[in-house]
Amino acid sequence: MTFLLSDIAASIPAFDVHAARQARERQDRLTKPQGSLGQLEALSIQLAGITGNPLPRTDRPGIFVFAADHGVAARGVSAYPAEVTAQMVLNYARGGAVINVLAKQIGAELTVADVGVSSALPDDLIIHHRKVRLGTADWTEGPAMTREEALRAIQIGAEIFEASGADLAVIGEMGIGNTTTAAALSAALTGLAPAELIGRGTGVDDAGLARKLAAIETGLARLPKTSDPLEILSAIGGLEIAAMAGVALAAARRRVPVLLDGFISTTAGLLAAAIAPAAREYLLASHRSPEPGHTLLLRRLELTPLLDLGMRLGEGSGAALAVPLIQSALAVLRDVATFEQAGVSDRE
Ligand SMILES: Cc1cc2ncn([C@H]3O[C@H](COP(=O)(O)O)[C@@H](O)[C@H]3O)c2cc1C
Numbered sequence: 001m002t003f004l005l006s007d008i009a010a011s012i013p014a015f016d017v018h019a020a021r022q023a024r025e026r027q028d029r030l031t032k033p034q035g036s037l038g039q040l041e042a043l044s045i046q047l048a049g050i051t052g053n054p055l056p057r058t059d060r061p062g063i064f065v066f067a068a069d070h071g072v073a074a075r076g077v078s079a080y081p082a083e084v085t086a087q088m089v090l091n092y093a094r095g096g097a098v099i100n101v102l103a104k105q106i107g108a109e110l111t112v113a114d115v116g117v118s119s120a121l122p123d124d125l126i127i128h129h130r131k132v133r134l135g136t137a138d139w140t141e142g143p144a145m146t147r148e149e150a151l152r153a154i155q156i157g158a159e160i161f162e163a164s165g166a167d168l169a170v171i172g173e174m175g176i177g178n179t180t181t182a183a184a185l186s187a188a189l190t191g192l193a194p195a196e197l198i199g200r201g202t203g204v205d206d207a208g209l210a211r212k213l214a215a216i217e218t219g220l221a222r223l224p225k226t227s228d229p230l231e232i233l234s235a236i237g238g239l240e241i242a243a244m245a246g247v248a249l250a251a252a253r254r255r256v257p258v259l260l261d262g263f264i265s266t267t268a269g270l271l272a273a274a275i276a277p278a279a280r281e282y283l284l285a286s287h288r289s290p291e292p293g294h295t296l297l298l299r300r301l302e303l304t305p306l307l308d309l310g311m312r313l314g315e316g317s318g319a320a321l322a323v324p325l326i327q328s329a330l331a332v333l334r335d336v337a338t339f340e341q342a343g344v345s346d347r348e
């Protein structure tokens, strides 16, 4: 399969305004005061436009978690050591992580892929072994990876989504240091100030926060002058962010909604929309992370999160919690009786 980003971008269908209008009209005829389900009504209408179906369903949610390491982690930008990335992949394979428990709880299929963990993982793990390279290079010193590697990671995400049959794509990640990479990447893609995008991630102290800012400023200073998203991605990384963007692009092409998680996952949504502006309409925000950059990116993407629980884990965990809300919104749209059917008097 030849894989061209321009082909993917061109093949993303437009939001179906007709299906969305039909869903809006039906919402207004259901036996409840108009607008009384608040954000859930808007959500069901948006899903109709995304799927092109006035009565959409999301019965086969898929959670796609990509793991990769970041050379920049050596700069003391995380509260945890880089080995945790590989250790957590083992935890996913054994079913012990937060996302394993939440995936099971909501009946979603969980797919975990190694796209760039910096150590060899045992081949008998029940994960996808799709390592592009052994972690990115430290982007404060040189490019994180080559353009080919960045493209390869996007392609892996797209292939894994294509093979899944999911009708709702949740994107999550594991990569120690990736709140720093996500802040650098989103600063480069948007022009937003790094100081406003950084946060404490896994819980760094003030000195750690200062190291994050210094790393990003160094990294951005050596960034080639370009607005080409693939060039920016290869300069900074990360491999898991690229793979999540690949899922988002492939899902948008199939009219499948993409449910974003926290700051890093939303950075992947931003990247997908930078590669293919039409992909933005397929993105849904699940929750708001306390990571300051998350709110800024959600605003950029014009997305309103469903939940605000103070969750700052990643792995797709906040998004998993929003899946039942989406399913409830769609069940209401499909199954609630209309005023006519129920013989209930509508407003005057
Ligand atoms: C045990 C553990 C499990 C995690 N699951 C997700 N993350 C989250 O924390 C990391 C980002 O934060 P930072 O940039 O500060 O390193 C990512 O791996 C993210 O997915 C975890 C972090 C840890 C320690």
Ligand SMILES: O=C(O)c1cccnc1
Binding pocket: 179, 200, 201, 202, 261, 262, 263, 264, 265, 289, 290, 291, 294, 311, 312, 313, 314, 315
């Ligand atoms: O917003 C997130 O997803 C997040 C925040 C901190 C650490 N890991 C993930």
